[in-house]
Amino acid sequence: MEVTLRGLVSLMHGLLFGGFFLMAVSGVVVELCRSAYAKEAPELTPRGYRLESIYLVVTVALGWAAVLSGAYLVYPWYRAALPAGVVDLAGYPQRLLLSKATTAGWHTLGMEWKEHVAWFSPMAITMVAYVLVKYRGTIGQHPEVKRAVLAFAMVALLAAGIAGFWGATIDEVAPAQGGRMVMLMGSAK
Amino acid sequence: MKGTLANGPAGAAILSAGIGCFAMGVLAVVADGSKAVAKLLTFYTPTGPLSGVSTVAIVIWLAAWLVLARWWGARTVAMRRVNMAAFVLLAIGLLLTFPPFGDLLLGK
Numbered sequence: 001m002e003v004t005l006r007g008l009v010s011l012m013h014g015l016l017f018g019g020f021f022l023m024a025v026s027g028v029v030v031e032l033c034r035s036a037y038a039k040e041a042p043e044l045t046p047r048g049y050r051l052e053s054i055y056l057v058v059t060v061a062l063g064w065a066a067v068l069s070g071a072y073l074v075y076p077w078y079r080a081a082l083p084a085g086v087v088d089l090a091g092y093p094q095r096l097l098l099s100k101a102t103t104a105g106w107h108t109l110g111m112e113w114k115e116h117v118a119w120f121s122p123m124a125i126t127m128v129a130y131v132l133v134k135y136r137g138t139i140g141q142h143p144e145v146k147r148a149v150l151a152f153a154m155v156a157l158l159a160a161g162i163a164g165f166w167g168a169t170i171d172e173v174a175p176a177q178g179g180r181m182v183m184l185m186g187s188a189k
Numbered sequence: 190m191k192g193t194l195a196n197g198p199a200g201a202a203i204l205s206a207g208i209g210c211f212a213m214g215v216l217a218v219v220a221d222g223s224k225a226v227a228k229l230l231t232f233y234t235p236t237g238p239l240s241g242v243s244t245v246a247i248v249i250w251l252a253a254w255l256v257l258a259r260w261w262g263a264r265t266v267a268m269r270r271v272n273m274a275a276f277v278l279l280a281i282g283l284l285l286t287f288p289p290f291g292d293l294l295l296g297k
Contacts, residue, residue, distance in 0.1 A: 116242070123250055124206055127202045131203070135199060141193050151279075
């Protein structure tokens, strides 16, 4: 079972970091929405608060891993300059998309939106995690803070959703492929 | 149960997140509209201007957080106003990252 290095790194960026980040942020949003309608502020045991903090730290780490791996590993492959004389655009996704009017929008709208809006997610969720950990158990006493935290968590989810949608569809139309082959399981036989 | 914490640290974190998102949107449009700025913001050539746009936005966000946290550390702030400012900055930032809107501003 082999895959190209670029394909594997793209998978890690989109599915491992991005996908798990989306799921984790969804959990944060659901929990914040649920607690907004709770009759009493839910209190956790010390171990519960520790686990909640770990969950939030992992969520933040996934968000940063997704944007950093995207910007510094996958994106350079996507926007690689076309060497003189090369006519096969398969290894140059951005050039491939821009080569036809029917596919240019995937870059001019999709990638250009995704590459910037994605950064909102880790910034927003870092703030959310900080506030939730700092005000653990007492955030109910600050309804305005709670409202802002929920709004920013929703924006983190929305931004990650936009980035994930465009990333997945662009990868479908013009995948970042190439590099050496990586054996995931089994042998090369 | 802990005693009531002042809302200053939360206010600082919320407003600075809004500032960071706004900075991201502004820098994205400015780098798109000016080749000189795009070149200046190319901190890492393979990634292009995005490297500088995102790095500068993060620096602005963290600097704003640091400054506001120092100012508001133990204070109670008007959260409604802080939220309003943060939401407006966030909304403008989001709008600016949407390419058709950025292109409209740049007259493309």
